Amino acid sequence: MVKAIEINNLKYSYDEQPLFNDFNLNIEAGQWVALVGHNGSGKSTLAKLILGLLVADEGQIIVFDEQLSIESVHRVRAKIGMVFQNPDNQFVGATVADDVAFGLENTKVDSSDMPQKIDAALTVVGMQDFKDREPHTLSGGQKQRVALASVLALQPKIIILDEATAMLDPDGRMTVMETLQQLKQQFGQNLTLITITHDMDEATLADRVVVINDGRKILDGTPAKVFSQRRVLHDNGLELPFANELAYQLDKKPEDYMDERELIQWLSTLNK
Amino acid sequence: MNNIMIGRFVPGDSWIHRLDPRTKMIGTFIFIFVMLWANSWATYAWSAAFVFAMIRLTKQPFKLYWDGLKPIFWLILFTIILQLFFTPGEPVLFQAGPLKITVPGIINAIYVMIRFVLIILMSTILTLTTAPTSIANALESLLKPLKKLHVPVAELALMLSIALRFVPLLMDETQKIMNAQKSRGMSFSTGGPIKRARAIVPLLIPLFVGALQRALDLANAMEVRGFQDATQRTKYRILSYGSEDSKAFAGLFIFSVLFIAIKFFIKY
Ligand SMILES: Nc1ncnc2c1ncn2[C@@H]1O[C@H](COP(=O)(O)OP(=O)(O)O)[C@@H](O)[C@H]1O
Ligand SMILES: [Mg+2]
Numbered sequence: 001m002v003k004a005i006e007i008n009n010l011k012y013s014y015d016e017q018p019l020f021n022d023f024n025l026n027i028e029a030g031q032w033v034a035l036v037g038h039n040g041s042g043k044s045t046l047a048k049l050i051l052g053l054l055v056a057d058e059g060q061i062i063v064f065d066e067q068l069s070i071e072s073v074h075r076v077r078a079k080i081g082m083v084f085q086n087p088d089n090q091f092v093g094a095t096v097a098d099d100v101a102f103g104l105e106n107t108k109v110d111s112s113d114m115p116q117k118i119d120a121a122l123t124v125v126g127m128q129d130f131k132d133r134e135p136h137t138l139s140g141g142q143k144q145r146v147a148l149a150s151v152l153a154l155q156p157k158i159i160i161l162d163e164a165t166a167m168l169d170p171d172g173r174m175t176v177m178e179t180l181q182q183l184k185q186q187f188g189q190n191l192t193l194i195t196i197t198h199d200m201d202e203a204t205l206a207d208r209v210v211v212i213n214d215g216r217k218i219l220d221g222t223p224a225k226v227f228s229q230r231r232v233l234h235d236n237g238l239e240l241p242f243a244n245e246l247a248y249q250l251d252k253k254p255e256d257y258m259d260e261r262e263l264i265q266w267l268s269t270l271n272k
Numbered sequence: 273m274n275n276i277m278i279g280r281f282v283p284g285d286s287w288i289h290r291l292d293p294r295t296k297m298i299g300t301f302i303f304i305f306v307m308l309w310a311n312s313w314a315t316y317a318w319s320a321a322f323v324f325a326m327i328r329l330t331k332q333p334f335k336l337y338w339d340g341l342k343p344i345f346w347l348i349l350f351t352i353i354l355q356l357f358f359t360p361g362e363p364v365l366f367q368a369g370p371l372k373i374t375v376p377g378i379i380n381a382i383y384v385m386i387r388f389v390l391i392i393l394m395s396t397i398l399t400l401t402t403a404p405t406s407i408a409n410a411l412e413s414l415l416k417p418l419k420k421l422h423v424p425v426a427e428l429a430l431m432l433s434i435a436l437r438f439v440p441l442l443m444d445e446t447q448k449i450m451n452a453q454k455s456r457g458m459s460f461s462t463g464g465p466i467k468r469a470r471a472i473v474p475l476l477i478p479l480f481v482g483a484l485q486r487a488l489d490l491a492n493a494m495e496v497r498g499f500q501d502a503t504q505r506t507k508y509r510i511l512s513y514g515s516e517d518s519k520a521f522a523g524l525f526i527f528s529v530l531f532i533a534i535k536f537f538i539k540y
Contacts, residue, residue, distance in 0.1 A: 053492055074500065082496045089489035092497070094281065094404035094437045101508030103497035111510045118508075132283035136440045150497060 002029040003062070004158055004192040005050060010059035012049060012215075019045055020215040023059070029157070030189035034206035034223075035196045038237035042215040043196045047162050051080055064157060078107070081151030085163040087143035091135040096127060096146050099135070103154045121153035122146075124186070125179050141172020145179055152183075158192040159183075165202065177202060200227070200241040211236060246270065281403050286331040287516065289401045293410035295517040299524055300398050304391055306528050314538040315531060316386045322527050323390050323397075330401050340396035341389060348388050355381040406509045408433035413511055426502040434490070442483065449478050 003026055010023040019042050027033050037043050048054040050061055052073035061068040063076045084090045093099030100118045109117065122128040125145040135143060144164050151159055161180070165173040184193060195202060203209050209226040211219040213236040219226045227233070227244045239245060249270045258266060283289075288296070307319045327337060341348075359377035366373040399407070412429035419425050450460060453474060460471050 048492070051496055053495065074498070077496060078498060080496075082493075084489060084493055086486075086489055088441055089486045090493035091437070092434065092490065092494055094433060095283075098403065098405045098508060102494075102499075105505040105508055106498035106500065108504070108506050111506055111508065114506075114508045134281065134440075135437070136444070154498065 002064075003027070004029040004031070004064060005194075006060070006062040007050075008060045008062075010049065010061065011057045012045065012054065013057060014045075018215070020049075020056075023215060023217070025210065025217065027192060027194065029064075029192050031208055032184055032193040032195070032206045034203035034209045035194060035212065036198055036200065036203050036209060036238060037212040037218075038198060041213045041236075043212065044162050045215075046212070047082065047160050047194075047196060050160070051077055051082060078154070079156055080158045080160060081154060081156035083144065083147045083151060083159070083161045083164045085166050087140045087147065087167060088135065090147050091143055094134060095131070096122070096133050096135075096138070097131040099146055100150045100153050103150055107154060117153050121149040124152055124183065125149045126175075139172055140168045141175045144168065144172065144176050148176070148179060148183075157190070158194065160194045160196065162196045163198070164195075165197070165199065173199075173202075177205065181205060198238065200239060201243075204241050211238065213237070280399065282332060282336065282400050283403075284331060284401065286329060286401065288326065288330045288397065290516065291401075291520055292511055292513045292517045293402045293406040294414055294511060295513070295520050296398050296402055297407070297410050297414065299520060300394050302524055302528070303394055306531055307387065307390060309531075309535065310383075310387070312535070312538065313540045314534050316383065318527075318531055318534050319390055320386065323393050326397055327393065330397055332400060336400060337393055337396055340400075341392055344388075344392060348385055351388065352381045352385050355384050403509060404433050404436040406511075407436070409507060409509055409511055424502075426505075430502045438486070441486075442479070445482055446475070446479060449475055 005025070005027040007023060007025040010020050011018075012020040023046075035043055035046070045054065049056055050063070050068075052068055055070075056068075063079055066072055066076055066079075068076050091099055092102045097118050100121055101114055104114050104117060118131070119128060122131065125148050127142060127145050127149060130138065130142065130146075135146075138146070147164070148159075148161075165176050168176065180193065180195070184191065193206075195206060197203055204223045204227070206223060209219070209221065209223050210217060211226060211233065218236050219229055219232060227240055230240055230244075230248060233240060240248065254266065303319075303322070310316050310319055327334065356373060356377050357371045359374055359380045361374045361376035364372050364374050365378075402410075408429040411432065412425050415423070415425045415428075454460070458471060458474070460468065460475075462468075463471075
């Protein structure tokens with residue numbers, strides 16, 4: 001097994017407020033891992049630590065055999081792409097093409113190679129017809145797909161999406177998730193995907209779900225295994241994916257006789 | 273808010289679109305410089321004809337240019353009124369205290385209006401046909417000599433392109449915050465100047481906080497995509513000066529020569 005990311009004994013605190021204390025996590029290359037946890041559980045902090053945007057107080061972060069340090073941070077970053085939550089705040093370029101070009105310009109790709117690379121990356125996310133569009137003429141979902149293309153153009157081995165669908169409408173959310181599934185199919189073992197989310201339905205798409213709270217790992221396993229732990233999830237401020245929750249609630253059906261009206265009433269309390 | 277046209281780029285394939293952005297930038301400056309010497313109907317008419325010819329060459333509907341003029345309508349009106357009431361001379365048509373309307377005043381007001389409109393139209397041609405990134409690249413290239421004086425030209429150009437990109441976003445945000453506060457009973461358009469100025473404060477604070485958050489997020493996004501040093505980057509939009517650019521300068525030269533001829537030989 002090739003390890004994409006190895007985190008050993010990680011410690012990190014924000015101004016004396018400890019968040020991670022002896023945190024360990026290994027992520028296998030080619031896996032799709034969903035990192036879930038309620039608001040403030042430390043997911044974004046973990047992502048920023050992996051990218052060297054924040055510096056750990058103690059412990060090691062190793063990305064494809066390279067340990068993160070001040071000296072290696074740019075080489076490590078070159079292996080990882082990241083899509084953030086707010087679609088507007090990560091759109092650097094004035095147009096879609098300029099935004100994809102931004103990363104290529106930073107990594108000193110030849111000007112003559114750029115158009116072809118930009119087209120290729122935009123085609124993967126289905127945005128090739130929007131090359132000259134400005135960000136304020138795009139929907140949130142389209143902007144996030146452009147962000148994904150910007151990351152893909154740099155050919156990372158790992159992509160981290162930090163609540164990339166949280167600010168989108170259901171439609172945008174769906175197109176982004178579909179794009180991710182298709183990406184995973186296309187790149188297979190060559191792409192490690194980490195989706196940070198508190199939408200449990202999104203987490204079901206992953207190979208592995210890791211639940212964290214207060215900087216601690218609470219659950220870790222296949223979606224089937226993790227979502228069988230309804231109690232633990234609830235205690236950590238999380239809900240089951242819709243389908244699981246429905247199955248669970250239907251299983252709890254009342255013993256007493258119900259007429260039609262009562263049955264409808266009972267069913268409607270399930271959909272809170 | 274989407275009809276704000278300042279700095280807006282409309283992609284296209286016209287001759288003007290394809291010119292080197294440096295040519296367009298210098299050309300705009302030369303035109304404005306020449307036009308500032310206009311002092312007669314004939315010279316203004318010649319300048320206007322040139323601008324309208326350029327507009328035709330961009331192959332964009334005139335409505336886009338009209339939209340570009342709208343935001344500065346009040347500024348134009350203000351200047352016209354100043355000219356109208358405070359130009360001395362004879363004959364006086366109307367007088368009330370220190371305010372008087374004179375025939376030279378009316379002529380001056382019209383001249384100033386034409387001048388204003390032509391300058392805005394010419395700048396709109398530049399921004400409408402040039403991607404903001406190209407404008408920033410052109411500026412970086414033109415200011416290159418300042419690098420010797422340790423002016424961080426590359427950084428400034430990048431800052432400019434990012435600033436241009438965030439203008440529509442911040443406008444939108446201002447509108448949202450204003451609406452949110454209006455819905456809570458705040459009024460931005462009633463009361464004396466002091467009351468109005470104070471109404472701006474609760475608008476500015478959330479705007480600044482929001483802008484700072486955006487800046488921090490943007491910095492992260494830039495770093496993650498490999499940004500290290502503005503001077504060590506390749507360019508997607510390369511600048512290339514070609515024969516078409518020489519033709520553009522030749523055209524501008526002919527315009528200027530005829531302008532001077534008209535200025536000295538036609539007395540209207
Ligand atoms: N810049 C910061 N300064 C101080 N505390 C922070 C900062 N960013 C996050 N925190 C705190 O760290 C904890 C984890 O935050 P975060 O990693 O953003 O959580 P998540 O992404 O899971 O919602 C929260 O309690 C949050 O208040
Ligand atoms: Mg977060």
